[in-house]
Amino acid sequence: MATVLVVDDDKYQRLLYKEEFERDGYQVLLASSGQEAVATVAQQEVDVVVLDIAMPGMDGVETLSKILDIDRQLPIILNTAYSSYKDDFMTWAAEAYVTKSSDLTTLKQHVEEVLQEHNIPLPQPPVDKE
Numbered sequence: 001m002a003t004v005l006v007v008d009d010d011k012y013q014r015l016l017y018k019e020e021f022e023r024d025g026y027q028v029l030l031a032s033s034g035q036e037a038v039a040t041v042a043q044q045e046v047d048v049v050v051l052d053i054a055m056p057g058m059d060g061v062e063t064l065s066k067i068l069d070i071d072r073q074l075p076i077i078l079n080t081a082y083s084s085y086k087d088d089f090m091t092w093a094a095e096a097y098v099t100k101s102s103d104l105t106t107l108k109q110h111v112e113e114v115l116q117e118h119n120i121p122l123p124q125p126p127v128d129k130e
Contacts, residue, residue, distance in 0.1 A: 004046075004048050005040055005048070006021070006030050006031070007063065009033060016104075033055060033056075037049065037067065048118075049074060049075070050111065054080060064093060068093055073118070075118055
């Protein structure tokens with residue numbers, strides 16, 4: 001089962017992403033800060049990171065750098081409300097850049113594409129037994 005690490009300082013955003021990705025069959029880990037994300041990557045197997053940029057303390061750009069210091073091959077998708085970060089060359093190390101939306105279709109597509117590019121099997125969504 002593919003594991004997604006969702007990193008966002010907004011509790012409700014994390015919970016929404018957890019629910020949505022679990023519904024699609026992913027195992028989901030949550031981190032509320034850059035420091036927590038770095039610790040999670042160092043301690044657990046993660047297949048893809050969905051990373052917010054604008055966070056207090058260690059922002060997403062610094063977190064991206066520290067995660068890649070641990071695992072240079074780990075795919076990271078930047079997920080932010082601010083499209084202006086796309087111009088920051090430090091964000092270019094990410095596999096994808098997605099502007100936040102209440103519709104998670106684009107984000108989910110990027111997660112699938114990144115996993116396929118890295119030959120990580122996609123999850124099979126649970127079957128409803130109705």
